[in-house]
Amino acid sequence: xxxxxxxxxxxxxxxxxxxxxxxxxxxxxxxxxxxxxxxxxxxxxxxxxxxxxxxxxxxxxxxxxxxxxxxxxxxxxxxxxxxxxxxxxxxxxxxxxxxxxxxxxxxxxxxxxxxxxxxxxxxxxxxxxxxxxxxxxxxxxxxxxxxxxxxxxxxxxxxxxxxxxxxxxxxxxxxxxxxxxxxxxxxxxxxxxxxxxxxxxxxxxxxxxxxxxxxxxxxxxxxxxxxxxxxxxxxxxxxxxxxxxxxxxxxxxxxxxxxxxxxxxxxxxxxxxxxxxxxxxxxxxxxxxxxxxxxxxxxxxxxxxxxxxxxxxxxxxxxxxxxxxxxxxxxxxxxxxxxxxxxxxxxxxxxxxxxxxxxxxxxxxxxxxxxxxxxxxxxxxxxxxxxxxxxxxxxxxxxxxxxxxxxxxxxxxxxxxxxxxxxxxxxxxxxxxxxxxxxxxxxxx
Amino acid sequence: xxxxxxxxxxxxxxxxxxxxxxxxxxxxxxxxxxxxxxxxxxxxxxxxxxxxxxxxxxxxxxxxxxxxxxxxxxxxxxxxxxxxxxxxxxxxxxxxxxxxxxxxxxxxxxxxxxxxxxxxxxxxxxxxxxxxxxxxxxxxxxxxxxxxxxxxxxxxxxxxxxxxxxxxxxxxxxxxxxxxxxxxxxxxxxxxxxxxxxxxxxxxxxxxxxxxxxxxxxxxxxxxxxxxxxxxxxxxxxxxxxxxxxxxxxxxxxxxxxxxx
Numbered sequence: 001x002x003x004x005x006x007x008x009x010x011x012x013x014x015x016x017x018x019x020x021x022x023x024x025x026x027x028x029x030x031x032x033x034x035x036x037x038x039x040x041x042x043x044x045x046x047x048x049x050x051x052x053x054x055x056x057x058x059x060x061x062x063x064x065x066x067x068x069x070x071x072x073x074x075x076x077x078x079x080x081x082x083x084x085x086x087x088x089x090x091x092x093x094x095x096x097x098x099x100x101x102x103x104x105x106x107x108x109x110x111x112x113x114x115x116x117x118x119x120x121x122x123x124x125x126x127x128x129x130x131x132x133x134x135x136x137x138x139x140x141x142x143x144x145x146x147x148x149x150x151x152x153x154x155x156x157x158x159x160x161x162x163x164x165x166x167x168x169x170x171x172x173x174x175x176x177x178x179x180x181x182x183x184x185x186x187x188x189x190x191x192x193x194x195x196x197x198x199x200x201x202x203x204x205x206x207x208x209x210x211x212x213x214x215x216x217x218x219x220x221x222x223x224x225x226x227x228x229x230x231x232x233x234x235x236x237x238x239x240x241x242x243x244x245x246x247x248x249x250x251x252x253x254x255x256x257x258x259x260x261x262x263x264x265x266x267x268x269x270x271x272x273x274x275x276x277x278x279x280x281x282x283x284x285x286x287x288x289x290x291x292x293x294x295x296x297x298x299x300x301x302x303x304x305x306x307x308x309x310x311x312x313x314x315x316x317x318x319x320x321x322x323x324x325x326x327x328x329x330x331x332x333x334x335x336x337x338x339x340x341x342x343x344x345x346x347x348x349x350x351x352x353x354x355x356x357x358x359x360x361x362x363x364x365x366x367x368x369x370x371x372x373x374x375x376x377x378x379x380x381x382x383x384x385x386x387x388x389x390x391x392x393x394x395x396x397x398x399x400x401x402x403x404x405x406x407x408x409x410x411x412x413x414x415x416x417x418x419x420x421x422x423x424x425x426x427x428x429x430x431x432x433x434x435x436x437x438x439x440x441x442x443x444x445x
Numbered sequence: 446x447x448x449x450x451x452x453x454x455x456x457x458x459x460x461x462x463x464x465x466x467x468x469x470x471x472x473x474x475x476x477x478x479x480x481x482x483x484x485x486x487x488x489x490x491x492x493x494x495x496x497x498x499x500x501x502x503x504x505x506x507x508x509x510x511x512x513x514x515x516x517x518x519x520x521x522x523x524x525x526x527x528x529x530x531x532x533x534x535x536x537x538x539x540x541x542x543x544x545x546x547x548x549x550x551x552x553x554x555x556x557x558x559x560x561x562x563x564x565x566x567x568x569x570x571x572x573x574x575x576x577x578x579x580x581x582x583x584x585x586x587x588x589x590x591x592x593x594x595x596x597x598x599x600x601x602x603x604x605x606x607x608x609x610x611x612x613x614x615x616x617x618x619x620x621x622x623x624x625x626x627x628x629x630x631x632x633x634x635x636x637x638x639x640x641x642x643x644x645x646x647x648x649x650x651x652x653x654x655x656x657x658x659x660x661x662x663x664x665x666x667x668x669x670x671x672x673x674x675x676x677x678x679x680x681x682x683x684x685x686x687x688x689x690x691x692x693x694x695x696x697x698x699x700x701x702x703x704x705x706x
Contacts (some may be wrong), residue, residue, distance in 0.1 A: 058535075216601065384534070386531050388535050389535045390495055390496065390517060390528065390533075391532070391533040391535065392535070392538075392543070393516070393517040393518045393521070394493050394494075394495075394518075394520075394521055394529075394548045394605075395521055395546075395547040395550075396518050396522055396546075396550035396551050396554075396607075397518060397543075397546055397547065397550060398518050398550075399516070399518065400519075401546075405538060406535070406538070407539075408537070409535065409537025409538045409543055411584075412537045413536070413537055
């Protein structure tokens, strides 16, 4: 609590909160005040917290980032083409430093029954429509960054799927950090509500320039109503000095299904928390994760799945490639509660260490309080199989290309689970570029 | 084409090959037989440059150049192919992509134009027939989930596509049922040509009923103890390795001892 940064943030809150969307509404203001109070007493997590043992956030706290109320001016500078962002093929909301830019967003082709809006606008104009859900999906044990977001966030995406709607196109949420002034703090707050028997795919993509230190602290809450099916993609592709903390909180109703993909490539210090509550019978989730870290990157993925009701199903596979002096952390907790009979929980974390100085800390945890369940978990940390390298070389593939190809193949396992073809193809080439000497291996892909 | 002179090799400091002499000319098929631990597979692996095998003495020349100086991939570019005893599973890399990379690497080395996708596919499909391999295996990851027979067929299939100058079959017959054995043998026989040599490493005579060798060499304790024509394999089948080892010890014992030094 001695961190200067915290004091700066606390000092800024009174002025900021008045300017935040929805501040005139009592329950919204109260939610923020409650969060602020908790944040004041708990602060940001430290390595003394078990869940933060391997991730020290001091680098984020050493400097004071600038929280933005609505930096709409920043959006004026943005040229998507210059950022190599291809034109939107479907609905796209673009956020700059956490705030919606209408100019950059396109909603022309949005499916009937799908609404994609700025949370700020809804908080100002019809706040009660989100009252049952906003800030209701986080568990009581949410950490300091989530609480910090709740206290300060004013904008983000609100996506609502009407009952029975089948979205034909993915909904893209693009988060750009723009740093005309160094040290931007972006705190998007997203809420996705999938109505009964609806179906959609939502892509959250985070980008920003290399070379600048900025901080994205995002929280996404998802409510899956009865029999809803949602594909959720989180792509962390920010710049090499970026700090990124993200929380994804999902609550399932009966028969609903989540296919969550998390791909972490960018950033300097990255922490992703995923907390899924299978809170009704026959709900199921699939978590597909991939992290690729090199240089001095630090990537921490923390997942928590609660099997709270009978006949629930979870299948989690996270894979990591760690090179240079990078460090990756995986903590995956699966809790099968007493009433969750006939639950099936499978979890695995596989890591490929490419350098002597790279480090992986993996901790799969399975807690079972029911007796009729099928559960398994496991973690591996290994290197490239020398027999496979030799096999490829004996077929004429140069050694460096052989190693690159095997590394890529390891990652591709996760990439090929991506259902959106254009996204899969883009990621294939992005990951290949990060892992491989392009020219030597291109022909193998 | 291939000349091996007084080749000594060790693994982890343990001497395995103790003075191998062998000459293989274009157009010939040589069988190398021997009991377990005689050094047959070591010889095959040394020829393709596998890590972990240290050549301590001797020379190997291939078309006049020092083979031992070349990396495994360079040997492949020069037309040497090993059909693995234990083909490796490579999840995430499809059979067809590996083959394409392989073919083009060799063509590039020879200064030939890379094959386009259509020509390549034509070539590959024609070769599938020679080993009676299912087309769907092309698009599966290399050897992943293949049966033992499918893996060996896949080795011979790759060989058929790559058309090596020197093919080395390392116990390709082990673990095969008779149908797979015949398919593998017919794939190999289809490759017999005046400008190509084949070395068949095997424990059993059985394979040699289908791939009839020009020469048979018997390896024991790291050196060639007897060479002959195909009838040598039949004799071995009749009498077993014990017979030939004791037989050879009388004649070549001195040489083996000096080789082991």
